Amino acid sequence: xxxxxxxSVGGIHPDKHKITSACxxxxxxxxxxxxxxxxxxxxxxxKILVQKxxxxxxxTLIADADGIVSADVHSPVSGEVIKIEEQTGETGYLETMIxxxxxxxxxxxxxxxxxxxxxxxxxxxxxxxxxxxSAGIVGMGGAGYPTPVKISVPAGKKxxxxxxNGIECEPWLTAxxxxxxxxxxxxIIGAKILNKALGIQKAVIAIDENKPQAIETLHQLTRRYxxxxxxxxxxxxxxxxxxxxxAAVTGREVPPGCLPxxxxxxxxxxxxxxxxxxxxxxxxxxxxxxxxxxxxxLENPGNFRxxxxxxxxxxxxxxxxxGTPGKIIFGGPMMGVAATxxxxxxxxxxxxILLLKEDSVNIFEPTACIRCGRCAESCPQGLEPFAIAGFxxxxxxxxxxxxxxxxxxxxxxxSYICPAKIPLTDYCKLAKYEIRKKK
Amino acid sequence: xxxxxxxxxxxxxxxxRQIMRDVIIALVPAGIAAVILFGLAALITMATAVAGxxxxxxxxxRWWLKTAPSTGDLSAVVTGLLLAYNLPCNMPVWMTLxxxxxxxxxxxxxxxxxxxxxFNPALVGRVFLFISFPVQMTSWVRPHLFDFMNVDAxxxxxxxxxxxxxxxxxxxxRLTADLSELPNYxxxxxxxxxxxxxxxxxxxxxxxxxxxxxxxxxxWHIPVFYLGSFLVLTGITWLYTGSPAAxxxxxxxxxxxxxxxxxxxxxxxxxxMSRKGKIIxxxxxxxxxxxxxxxxxxxxxxxxxxxxxxxxxxxxxxYARPRIFGTGRK
Numbered sequence: 001x002x003x004x005x006x007x008s009v010g011g012i013h014p015d016k017h018k019i020t021s022a023c024x025x026x027x028x029x030x031x032x033x034x035x036x037x038x039x040x041x042x043x044x045x046x047k048i049l050v051q052k053x054x055x056x057x058x059x060t061l062i063a064d065a066d067g068i069v070s071a072d073v074h075s076p077v078s079g080e081v082i083k084i085e086e087q088t089g090e091t092g093y094l095e096t097m098i099x100x101x102x103x104x105x106x107x108x109x110x111x112x113x114x115x116x117x118x119x120x121x122x123x124x125x126x127x128x129x130x131x132x133x134s135a136g137i138v139g140m141g142g143a144g145y146p147t148p149v150k151i152s153v154p155a156g157k158k159x160x161x162x163x164x165n166g167i168e169c170e171p172w173l174t175a176x177x178x179x180x181x182x183x184x185x186x187x188i189i190g191a192k193i194l195n196k197a198l199g200i201q202k203a204v205i206a207i208d209e210n211k212p213q214a215i216e217t218l219h220q221l222t223r224r225y226x227x228x229x230x231x232x233x234x235x236x237x238x239x240x241x242x243x244x245x246x247a248a249v250t251g252r253e254v255p256p257g258c259l260p261x262x263x264x265x266x267x268x269x270x271x272x273x274x275x276x277x278x279x280x281x282x283x284x285x286x287x288x289x290x291x292x293x294x295x296x297x298l299e300n301p302g303n304f305r306x307x308x309x310x311x312x313x314x315x316x317x318x319x320x321x322x323g324t325p326g327k328i329i330f331g332g333p334m335m336g337v338a339a340t341x342x343x344x345x346x347x348x349x350x351x352x353i354l355l356l357k358e359d360s361v362n363i364f365e366p367t368a369c370i371r372c373g374r375c376a377e378s379c380p381q382g383l384e385p386f387a388i389a390g391f392x393x394x395x396x397x398x399x400x401x402x403x404x405x406x407x408x409x410x411x412x413x414x415s416y417i418c419p420a421k422i423p424l425t426d427y428c429k430l431a432k433y434e435i436r437k438k439k
Numbered sequence: 440x441x442x443x444x445x446x447x448x449x450x451x452x453x454x455x456r457q458i459m460r461d462v463i464i465a466l467v468p469a470g471i472a473a474v475i476l477f478g479l480a481a482l483i484t485m486a487t488a489v490a491g492x493x494x495x496x497x498x499x500x501r502w503w504l505k506t507a508p509s510t511g512d513l514s515a516v517v518t519g520l521l522l523a524y525n526l527p528c529n530m531p532v533w534m535t536l537x538x539x540x541x542x543x544x545x546x547x548x549x550x551x552x553x554x555x556x557x558f559n560p561a562l563v564g565r566v567f568l569f570i571s572f573p574v575q576m577t578s579w580v581r582p583h584l585f586d587f588m589n590v591d592a593x594x595x596x597x598x599x600x601x602x603x604x605x606x607x608x609x610x611x612x613r614l615t616a617d618l619s620e621l622p623n624y625x626x627x628x629x630x631x632x633x634x635x636x637x638x639x640x641x642x643x644x645x646x647x648x649x650x651x652x653x654x655x656x657x658x659w660h661i662p663v664f665y666l667g668s669f670l671v672l673t674g675i676t677w678l679y680t681g682s683p684a685a686x687x688x689x690x691x692x693x694x695x696x697x698x699x700x701x702x703x704x705x706x707x708x709x710x711x712m713s714r715k716g717k718i719i720x721x722x723x724x725x726x727x728x729x730x731x732x733x734x735x736x737x738x739x740x741x742x743x744x745x746x747x748x749x750x751x752x753x754x755x756x757x758y759a760r761p762r763i764f765g766t767g768r769k
Contacts, residue, residue, distance in 0.1 A: 009764055014449055092443075171449065243764065255765040326442055333448040340443055360449075361442050367512065368554040370455055373712035381764040386712065404763050412447030419454045420554075426445050 004209055004234040007244040010380035011236040012413045014171050014334065016210060020294050021174040023302040025182055028291075028318060030105055034077050034309030035097045036062065037089055040347040041138040042145050043069035045096065054081045059108035059285050062098055065133070071146045071348075072136035073098075076287040076307035078106040090312075090330040090347070092340040100309070111284045118281040119189055121196055128197040128280055135279035136286045136348075141165060141176075141240065141269035142331060144349040147276070151197055151266065159266045162194050162203040163249050166218075166270040167233060167240035169208065170332025173352040175290040176270050178303040180207065180214035183274055184221050188228050190273035193280050195227065198266070202227045205270070206249050208235045237334060238411040242267045244380050256407045271351070291346055293319040295355035306346050312353055313342040319355070326358030334412040364421035375414035375424050381407045385414035385424035392427040397438075400431040408432060455553075459513035461654045465647035466520045466702070472630050472640035476582035477528035481636045487532050489519035491539030499548035506552070514553050518542055521561035524637020524698060525742070526568065529580050534572055541567035558749045559709045562742045569742070579633035597634045598622060598693035599738040602684040618683060627692035638698040648701040657705045660714060661721040665700040666691065668725030676733065685733070696728065699741035709749045716752075716759035723748045 039045035046063035056062060056075040063073040075098075083099035107113060123131060133148040153159055164187065168176040180187060191203040205222075207215050209232050222228050231249050233239055243254045245267055252263040260267055268276075271289060278284040287308050294301040299320035306315065312328065329336040330350055339353075346353075375385040383404055391400040405428055414424035473481040496515035500508045509515075522542050526535065542564030550556040569576045579597055596604075601620050622632040630640025638644075651657050670687050677685040690696070695703075704710060704724050711720050724744045731740025 009762070012451070014451070247764075253765040256763060258765070327444075327448060328441055329448055333446075335446050336448065337446065338443045338448065339441065354448075356448065358442075361444075363442060363444055364450070367455055368509075368552060370458070370514075370554045370707050371710075371712060372458070372707040376712055376761055377714075379761075382761045383763070384712065384760065403760070407763060407765075410446070416447050416449065417451050419451075419458055421450065421454065423445065425447065429445070 005206075005231055005248045006234040006236050006239065007247040007380060009382050010378050010413060011238065011244075012378050012416055013235070014237055014416060016235075017172045017294070018174055018177070018210065019172075020292055020301050020303055021177050021211065021213070023174070023178070025178050025290055025303045025305055028304035028306045028310065028315060030077055030102055030307060031310050031314045032102055033082075033311075034100050034102065034307060035087060035311060035343070035345040036073060036076065036100065036309040037095045037097050037345065037347055038063045038073055039095060040073065040144060040308070040349060041071040042143060043067070043071070046070055046073045048084060048096075048098065050081045050084075050098065052081055052084060055079070056081060056100060057106050057108050059111050059287060061285075065136075065146075069146055069149055071138045072134060072285070074136055074285040074287045075100060076309050077102045079103040088341040088344060090337050090339055090341075090344040090350070097345070112282040117185060117189070119185075121189070121193055121280070123193075123280055125197045125199065128193055131280050132276055135275070135284070137272060137275050137279060138286075138348050139269055140271040140275060140289060140348060140351070142335065142349050142351060144347075147268070147272060150268070151194065153198065153261060157261050158264060159198050159261060160200060160264040161250055161266070162191065162198065162200065163245060163265060163267045164191055164203060164205040164270050164273055165240055165242075165245055165267050166205055166207040166211070166214065167245060168211075169235070169237045169240040170334050170336070170351070172294045172354050173292045173332050174294070175292045175303055175351050177211045177214050179274055179290055180211070180270055181217050184214075184217045186277045187270050187273050188218070188221055188225050189281065190277035191228050192225070193276055194266070194268065194273065202229070204229050204231050204249055206231045206233055206245055208233050208239060210235045238380055238409075238413065241380065241409060241411060243409070256404065286348060289346070289348060289350070291315065291350055292352035294352065295319075295321075295325065296357040296360060297322040298355060308348060309345045311343045311345055312339060315346070315353055316342065316355065321355055323357065325355035327356045327361040329354040329356065334416065335410065366422045367420045369420050369422060372419060374417045374419065378413040378417045380411060380413065381409060383408055383428075385428060388431060389422060389424050389427040392431045397431050397434045401435050405431045406435065455512045455514070458656055459517050461651065461656045462517050462702075463513065463520065465650045465656075466517070466524070466637075468643035468646045469524060469637045469640060469698070470520065472643035473524070473528065473636040475585060476630055476639065477580055477636050478583065480580070481528040483532070484526055484528055484530050484535055484636065485520060485523040487535045488523035488526070488539055489516050491536045492516070492519035492522065492543050495539055495543035496548065499544055500552060504548065504552060509552055512553060515543060518547070518560045518564075521637075521702060522564045525561060525565040525635050525695065527576065527579050528636040529578075530568075530575060534568060534575060537571070538564040538568045554708050556708055557752070558746055559703055559706050562703055562746050566742050566746065581633060582631055582639070584631070596620065597738065598627065598632055598689065599732070602689070602693070603738040621689070624688060624692065627689070632693070634693075635695060635698075638695040641692050641697050644697045644701055651705075658714070658717070660717045661705045661710060662700045664718050664721035665704055665725045665728075666696070668722045669696070669729050672726065672729040690732070694732075694739045695741040699728075699745055700724070703741075704745050704748075709752060711752050711755045711759060713756070713759050713761045715761070716755040719755050719759055720748050720752065723751065
């Protein structure tokens, strides 16, 4: 195999904990009630189309994208809408959710429920973008940026490189890994769909070297699909971050304030690409996803196919914790959110639910900075978190802006590495918040 | 009860205490070498310096800064050991304690404690003693292998002292006589020569530094650029003047150069943060060490060179910033 690719600046190597990479995807079943947030993406919340008492089928459009940067929401179950009100989401904030009481599982007739692989792409490029829009697809790696916006290239710009993000650099998570192992061919056809939509011939699937099974599976498959290649990357966090991945695979760096399209790249998470396949080839909107449920002391950790809106508590019961968890995280341990409310639902961007033991989630008392420089060394964006923290402590947000705090992507490397356990990432987040508030 | 906190939810195992523990482990070989060469006196000086530094740190944080005592992070132990390594083994106990006071109270705690000091505490302690008690600080006990009760105070000249003397020698016979006193390379490499107790054995220092590199506590940049720039300047002088005093290998292995470049200049708090800054800092140390050794009346220049460069660290940090991702590359 050729030389392993990686990004050159910063990065860390947290313990992997990928204990579920050999657990086949299991259907989580359908909970009695689902809570579907109308905003599971970056942009405007979707406009609600249903009322209390309405009956919906699995796949029925229940909320419509409000503007370009927004996304459709579909019912993940069949049943009756029993409540539309604000409830506590994963972040602890109130979010508008549509509560649906499940009855049976009756799907919209248009959805192709057969397991057959459809490899001929009949849709035209315009149709592809429209189907992706009406299937409510957003970036499923975590950010939730509406996919149709991402693949509509602005005039005067050109994409020459499509990268499928199969890095999954967060510890514990294996949802994308399993998807690549089990649905490799669907992902490759999804890549072909993107190729057709953008009128280019090639796509690269980037995978970390710590997923040998997925690499092997896709490697076999790519022999039959000309134009789809694999780039094996050296395991390093945050390689799955868009900018870092582009640098690793192509050597191009996206300048501050610019987008990947400015260097001719499009990055799509493999989960998103799989959803694109299902939408375009099987007419299935995005209403379920793969979620890794993992952590310390679980009897049945695994990867589950989960309907959007399933409460976390339902999945936690599936995983059978042996002790009392000390912290429950939506997403990975580096960028995920500590849950305040176990009724909070799985959304389009929930890649995992982690249950960590009491003693592994100590909250540390910060000590004095010893100026070791590790934060700056580990920062993949080349920032100086120690200096930003200094400005933020004195309330000098404009000075923090001058040293590029707005380029921070909140990956958490600096807080992770700091021997004094100073919450450097929080200082950066605060600075970004204060600077944006002033605008 | 679920814990709530902002991301990240996992942390690297290394904390300040563990880093200091690694530095202490790295200093052990030089300590063992000192005891083998200089006997019990070396051990007493080390113990005094460590105890003194820990005491002053505890006292300052408890009764002066009124914070939780910071002695738990072990940084005072490191300061104590480094200070001891910079002293002759037969330093009177009370003088050593005075050095501890200068190092911890004046150079460290007066600035606000760990991480806030501008100058390397151990070096401030050493220079304070050097200026206050020049006689004691420059009478070196001749090493006696495994003679633990080495009380025979036959003083030895340091290599650099001999060289300084030789450089000023007026007659050829005088010069030869001087140079005959020089230890050979092996003696210098292993430490069988006069000098501060922790600086003499290059071998022990290199072993310890190897540990620090392996544990990724420090990077190689500062030592390599410090020693490199020093060797280049010394080498040019040697080729140009032919003076035996400028012979690069002897210069490298003698005096506090290795101890300084490997353990003092690499101190986190008093060295720059960025890689670029570290290189500028290290080259500055190398040039100043050369200039002081070659042109000043002192035979040794490492302490002054590092302290002077310490003063420039905030300035270097300000200008030698890392490259922001996506900028400054074609």
